[in-house]
Amino acid sequence: AGGPWEECFELAVQLALRAGQIIRKALSEEKQVSTKTSAADLVTETDQLVEDLIISEMQKRFPSHRFIAEEAAAAGAKCVLTPSPTWIIDPIDGTCNFVHRFPTVAVSIGFAVNQELEFGVIYHCTEERLYTGRRGRGAFCNGQRLQVSGETDLSKALVLTEIGPKRDPATLKLFLSNMERLLHAKAHGVRVIGSSTLALCLLASGAADAYYQFGLHCWDLAAATVIIREAGGIVMDTSGGPLDLMSCRVVAAGTREMATLIAQALQTINYGRDDEK
Numbered sequence: 001a002g003g004p005w006e007e008c009f010e011l012a013v014q015l016a017l018r019a020g021q022i023i024r025k026a027l028s029e030e031k032q033v034s035t036k037t038s039a040a041d042l043v044t045e046t047d048q049l050v051e052d053l054i055i056s057e058m059q060k061r062f063p064s065h066r067f068i069a070e071e072a073a074a075a076g077a078k079c080v081l082t083p084s085p086t087w088i089i090d091p092i093d094g095t096c097n098f099v100h101r102f103p104t105v106a107v108s109i110g111f112a113v114n115q116e117l118e119f120g121v122i123y124h125c126t127e128e129r130l131y132t133g134r135r136g137r138g139a140f141c142n143g144q145r146l147q148v149s150g151e152t153d154l155s156k157a158l159v160l161t162e163i164g165p166k167r168d169p170a171t172l173k174l175f176l177s178n179m180e181r182l183l184h185a186k187a188h189g190v191r192v193i194g195s196s197t198l199a200l201c202l203l204a205s206g207a208a209d210a211y212y213q214f215g216l217h218c219w220d221l222a223a224a225t226v227i228i229r230e231a232g233g234i235v236m237d238t239s240g241g242p243l244d245l246m247s248c249r250v251v252a253a254g255t256r257e258m259a260t261l262i263a264q265a266l267q268t269i270n271y272g273r274d275d276e277k
């Protein structure tokens with residue numbers, strides 16, 4: 001009764017919990033920090049260790065499966081989603097938080113077949129919250145069913161976003177002016193917690209009404225997208241069109257009305273595409 005990808009889902013849960021334990025322990029220890037695409041795009045030895053652990057265990061069980069993962073991509077691996085079963089992995093989402101011991105850090109594991117997302121597993125390492133979503137089977141946090149908020153009015157919305165890695169003056173100006181536009185529209189508040197995946201899980205939980213970001217990656221989006229959709233929410237492109245996992249941008253909300261209002265308010269920040277890097 002488990003469905004065709006039950007074994008994969010169970011392995012994802014098991015590895016997310018195992019990785020979470022390693023991350024939780026490493027959070028309070030000294031770290032070797034390096035930068036990637038910008039001074040605000042960080043990586044530690046734990047990111048690499050956890051990614052290697054997850055991928056090697058998955059490869060042992062499912063040798064024909066493909067992988068898209070943050071640190072492999074940073075090392076030059078291509079991000080292409082083929083019809084083959086594909087794992088989409090962020091070993092530590094919120095690396096900057098992790099470096100600063102700010103306790104909002106997650107492991108994110110998404111799984112797609114025929115270019116369609118089948119399930120997502122996100123583990124909040126310090127609060128020990130396991131978020132899961134399976135296509136057609138609902139979204140849960142530690143066994144409790146998730147449901148998005150039904151808010152449609154931007155002037156009653158709590159909105160989440162993330163800054164993204166680029167910090168040049170033109171990008172920062174656009175980032176701040178997008179935030180300003182939402183505050184002018186009288187959104188109740190805008191929050192930045194330092195982890196795209198956990199912000200998206202809060203949206204899935206109904207703890208916020210909308211999320212938008214430019215500059216995130218497919219491994220920040222894959223697992224969370226299933227969780228939000230299965231909690232009744234909408235995940236779309238910032239143009240208002242369908243989500244493109246490789247486009248480095250997203251709007252998500254509890255309702256289509258809210259997502260559309262946010263998309264209409266935003267100016268585009270160009271981050272290129274994951275599949276063209």
Ligand code: IPD
Binds near residue numbers: 070090194196197215
């Ligand atoms: C990043 C974080 C950050 C967001 C970036 C993500 P990482 O993931 O979620 O808050 O602004 O877009 O890429 O690098 O910590 O895995």
